[in-house]
Amino acid sequence: MTMQFLDFGVFVKLRNKIMKSYHSKRIISLTTDFSWLSEGIGIMKGIILEQAPDCQIIDLCHTISSYSTINGSRQFETILYLPVGIHLAIVDPEVGTHRKCLALSVHRGDILLGPDNGILMNAASVLGGIIESYVINTDTFHSTVFDGRDIFAKVAGLLASGNYNLSDIGYKIDPEKLKTSPLNDFLYLDEINNAKIIHINSFGNIVINIKSLQINNVINKFFKIQIENKSVISQVKENFASVPIGTFVITDDGYGRYSIAMNRGSAKEFFNAKIGNNVNIIMVRSI
Amino acid sequence: MTMQFLDFGVFVKLRNKIMKSYHSKRIISLTTDFSWLSEGIGIMKGIILEQAPDCQIIDLCHTISSYSTINGSRQFETILYLPVGIHLAIVDPEVGTHRKCLALSVHRGDILLGPDNGILMNAASVLGGIIESYVINTDTFHSTVFDGRDIFAKVAGLLASGNYNLSDIGYKIDPEKLKTSPLNDFLYLDEINNAKIIHINSFGNIVINIKSLQINNVINKFFKIQIENKSVISQVKENFASVPIGTFVITDDGYGRYSIAMNRGSAKEFFNAKIGNNVNIIMVRSI
Amino acid sequence: MTMQFLDFGVFVKLRNKIMKSYHSKRIISLTTDFSWLSEGIGIMKGIILEQAPDCQIIDLCHTISSYSTINGSRQFETILYLPVGIHLAIVDPEVGTHRKCLALSVHRGDILLGPDNGILMNAASVLGGIIESYVINTDTFHSTVFDGRDIFAKVAGLLASGNYNLSDIGYKIDPEKLKTSPLNDFLYLDEINNAKIIHINSFGNIVINIKSLQINNVINKFFKIQIENKSVISQVKENFASVPIGTFVITDDGYGRYSIAMNRGSAKEFFNAKIGNNVNIIMVRSI
Structure with missing residues (x-):
């Protein structure tokens, strides 16, 4: 054996x-x-x-x-x-x-x-x-x-x-x-005239081509966001539950870029947003 | 070696x-x-x-x-x-x-x-x-x-x-x-005024918060089902192929609750049903 | 040990x-x-x-x-x-x-x-x-x-x-x-009066029940395709990028049947096509 x-x-x-x-x-x-x-x-x-x-x-x-x-x-x-x-x-x-x-x-x-x-x-x-x-x-x-x-x-x-x-x-x-990337990022959230929508998730959150590495510098600041012919004024927060239900918020998308979201609502539906749409951003004093 | x-x-x-x-x-x-x-x-x-x-x-x-x-x-x-x-x-x-x-x-x-x-x-x-x-x-x-x-x-x-x-x-x-469950079940199919739609599947079958453990007691009986402003009279059967095509049926959802279905049709579309809708049920003599 | x-x-x-x-x-x-x-x-x-x-x-x-x-x-x-x-x-x-x-x-x-x-x-x-x-x-x-x-x-x-x-x-x-297959194929692309749509993919390409094994015999030939009340004249090509963007093409579906496609467009939307629709095909001299 x-x-x-x-x-x-x-x-x-x-x-x-x-x-x-x-x-x-x-x-x-x-x-x-x-x-x-x-x-x-x-x-x-x-x-x-x-x-x-x-x-x-x-x-x-x-x-x-x-x-x-x-x-x-x-x-x-x-x-x-x-x-x-x-x-x-x-x-x-x-x-x-x-x-x-x-x-x-x-x-x-x-x-x-x-x-x-x-x-x-x-x-x-x-x-x-x-x-x-x-x-x-x-x-x-x-x-x-x-x-x-x-x-x-x-x-x-x-x-x-x-x-x-x-x-x-x-x-x-x-x-x-090799062919270069079609996706070029802005490095700071600032006055930007031609950012782009690069992703929209199933909750209707809109991801744009602006890096959020410096988010701590703009936390709680207000920005006017314009997509196509609609605009909102929104605050930068650490996450979307930091604003009242139905309110817009600018936050990290979870992967290092900014996301425009509505707490328990759909930013996509509000703006009728599509991938590739232009996004214009201006900092404002307050809401 | x-x-x-x-x-x-x-x-x-x-x-x-x-x-x-x-x-x-x-x-x-x-x-x-x-x-x-x-x-x-x-x-x-x-x-x-x-x-x-x-x-x-x-x-x-x-x-x-x-x-x-x-x-x-x-x-x-x-x-x-x-x-x-x-x-x-x-x-x-x-x-x-x-x-x-x-x-x-x-x-x-x-x-x-x-x-x-x-x-x-x-x-x-x-x-x-x-x-x-x-x-x-x-x-x-x-x-x-x-x-x-x-x-x-x-x-x-x-x-x-x-x-x-x-x-x-x-x-x-x-x-x-711990927080308690938001889903509370009725234990019998009976006259019920405030059951809820808790799930809708891809065939349009509507699952409600009523347990079907006692289904054998009501097999072949007729119930009037009202969801929002529409109602139908439907029979309880063991499965949805037991009624003619296009006919409503109340049956087990496969997991222990009642489901309101239309054989090869969509109960969801008929009722324009949404999760959370109220469901009112009354037993009737016959169709 | x-x-x-x-x-x-x-x-x-x-x-x-x-x-x-x-x-x-x-x-x-x-x-x-x-x-x-x-x-x-x-x-x-x-x-x-x-x-x-x-x-x-x-x-x-x-x-x-x-x-x-x-x-x-x-x-x-x-x-x-x-x-x-x-x-x-x-x-x-x-x-x-x-x-x-x-x-x-x-x-x-x-x-x-x-x-x-x-x-x-x-x-x-x-x-x-x-x-x-x-x-x-x-x-x-x-x-x-x-x-x-x-x-x-x-x-x-x-x-x-x-x-x-x-x-x-x-x-x-x-x-x-055993029950026989519901899907019966034509073996050649030819004048056919009652082909059927058997699949539509997410790009809107329409797959029909005609085998493409003999595609080399009809490459570059033109066919008139009629689905419901709309028709187009389209050329047979080896793949859909062989025609200009927005143009119809008849090509292999990748699995041995013919597919009716529009390069970067949706044949499904053009024809409002549904599975089971009849497809009529006639060879034509040229476009």
């Missing part, structure tokens, strides 16, 4: 199985504009799990405004809060053309996959910047209409399997040659 | 890895009013998996009517059908105020996490009642606007990791001091 | 745990018309994971048009792109009646579960055809209104656990006696 146990080959197989399992407990996240109506999300997961059966797949967001790389850039940037992993961003109006398919390694240790339209760049930046950028060799994959499945999910699975490196799936490109 | 094998330290590490893996195959479920538009759901999963990489996360419901603790209470109560695990309910209109964050252990073996607004109480009850209740020590977490991520998901991950106990994350509180 | 190690029983338990874990890394996919509003999806996952804690569950599609077995057949057929597994299709207008609950084994190695209304048949066909078909013995389960939970998810979990075979959960039936 002990002889059966002292079988080194069995031991090695056991160990390898455990180690492989350990390795492939990779996090893969998906950000798309497919909407939850799409079978495409499930199909991409199938392709990934075929290659890497033990990985954990996180749906980060599938309701990016159709073709909006600016909304996609903001949403994808929140992968900062996900564990190190392989992160896909598929907002790809040029699918089927000769736009490049990218795989970027970044300093935090993640790999970012998506089309070369700037959508990966904000996320790459908050994760410490690009180490290496690769153009996926799409000739080795067969895709006509659904690159999310036939290229990006396949590459994600191959990389997560532990059997492939970035250099196996494409060729290096100088990061300077 | 056998000597390499007879390495007790390696064996212990192997065993620990397996045991830990076994331990952390925990079920964690999420119930929120974030809607599927939100990146917040994915972010919470990332925070959990960072601490407990092998747990299985189940999205129970993310479409609780915004801020509705009565709808949330009904939906969260269905965790009765989930395996023993750590269950989060984040419907939290008072986020950012001094309302407490709770962690409850219940007799079935689950841990329930959520704000102290009553939303955990129906679920706690169907799971055998509270054993211990803890107030999460929020000073040790840094949250301003998104407690779901910064407090509840973090605590869920820590508990699921197997490295923390309830006593590590907060202090005990007498369960009698 | 070595004696502790040379414990054959411990070794066997370790091995069994690993093997069982290996076995139960099964893929289970879910296709329903519950919509993402439903707690039912999460509940089904709980029931499955109770029996098979390590399986990977993929949501393929939960937005099948309510009760539409033709839309369900098309969506479920895309499991061709998922790994071998146990696949559930719950579009079940006759739930609660005496329609049969089926479990089919197919030549690729998958098991398909769903009601006997034809919804499994297209998928069975693309997976190589049925090997054996079983009628689930519903007397051994207790279901009144939610067979997805009480029968189909339970059976999926039992089969995925590795402890049950098809013959344990029902009795054999001649596949010839």
Whole structure:
């Protein structure tokens, strides 16, 4: 009986199985504009799990405004809060053309996959910047209409399997040659004439392209906010429950930018706000 | 070769890895009013998996009517059908105020996490009642606007990791001091003047706060149902396919309450029903 | 110390745990018309994971048009792109009646579960055809209104656990006696008077019941498409980015049928298209 146990080959197989399992407990996240109506999300997961059966797949967001790389850039940037992993961003109006398919390694240790339209760049930046950028060799994959499945999910699975490196799936490109981000931020809340709505959440809170790092300098101050042809005067607060129900508030969006919200109401409905709308802001003495 | 094998330290590490893996195959479920538009759901999963990489996360419901603790209470109560695990309910209109964050252990073996607004109480009850209740020590977490991520998901991950106990994350509180449930049920289908709509599903079936445990006593009986300014006469049946297509039926909702449905139609559309609407019921002789 | 190690029983338990874990890394996919509003999806996952804690569950599609077995057949057929597994299709207008609950084994190695209304048949066909078909013995389960939970998810979990075979959960039936598919395809794009809309995706692309295997024979040709009382003339192209923005295109849907799309626009909105609408097609010389 002990002889059966002292079988080194069995031991090695056991160990390898455990180690492989350990390795492939990779996090893969998906950000798309497919909407939850799409079978495409499930199909991409199938392709990934075929290659890497033990990985954990996180749906980060599938309701990016159709073709909006600016909304996609903001949403994808929140992968900062996900564990190190392989992160896909598929907002790809040029699918089927000769736009490049990218795989970027970044300093935090993640790999970012998506089309070369700037959508990966904000996320790459908050994760410490690009180490290496690769153009996926799409000739080795067969895709006509659904690159999310036939290229990006396949590459994600191959990389997560532990059997492939970035250099196996494409060729290096100088990061300077990549398309830049469509999302550019103002750094302070101040008099601003052309801020943009970059996201609207399900409570109707409106996220704008102004960083909130300096929020402590403007807490309790009042600003006039104009979106399209409507305007309100609103106070900056640490959170939206700090103002009476039905009142507007400017606060952090939870990810480092300002959000225009109405406590238990919908700022989106009030302004009939849409992603891409201009936002004009002026500081005012008081309400 | 056998000597390499007879390495007790390696064996212990192997065993620990397996045991830990076994331990952390925990079920964690999420119930929120974030809607599927939100990146917040994915972010919470990332925070959990960072601490407990092998747990299985189940999205129970993310479409609780915004801020509705009565709808949330009904939906969260269905965790009765989930395996023993750590269950989060984040419907939290008072986020950012001094309302407490709770962690409850219940007799079935689950841990329930959520704000102290009553939303955990129906679920706690169907799971055998509270054993211990803890107030999460929020000073040790840094949250301003998104407690779901910064407090509840973090605590869920820590508990699921197997490295923390309830006593590590907060202090005990007498369960009698917790907010009570906003969802109170009638126990029999009878003449009732102020029942409430507590849930509406995607087929338009309307769930009301009347328990269906005694459904066998009223099978085939007729009731007049009035919601807002419309009314119908409907029969109690075991399921909605027991009446002709287009006909109303009162039946079990699948979770122990009565549901007002139209076979292959939408009771919601007929009544223009909303969560919280009053429902008046009278038994009638026949149709 | 070595004696502790040379414990054959411990070794066997370790091995069994690993093997069982290996076995139960099964893929289970879910296709329903519950919509993402439903707690039912999460509940089904709980029931499955109770029996098979390590399986990977993929949501393929939960937005099948309510009760539409033709839309369900098309969506479920895309499991061709998922790994071998146990696949559930719950579009079940006759739930609660005496329609049969089926479990089919197919030549690729998958098991398909769903009601006997034809919804499994297209998928069975693309997976190589049925090997054996079983009628689930519903007397051994207790279901009144939610067979997805009480029968189909339970059976999926039992089969995925590795402890049950098809013959344990029902009795054999001649596949010839099963309901046939509601989705019948035309094999070529040609003059067709009664094609049908079988799916519409979130970009508004319209999928019709005409196979695109022969697309190379009609690339660049023009067709007049009529849906309800509107018509357009459109060219066949390999993908939708091959035509100018705002222009109609006929292309592969990514799964082997033709799709009528507008580059960065919504064909659905243009035609006010609905699943089941008739589509008339005539080849034309040129635009």
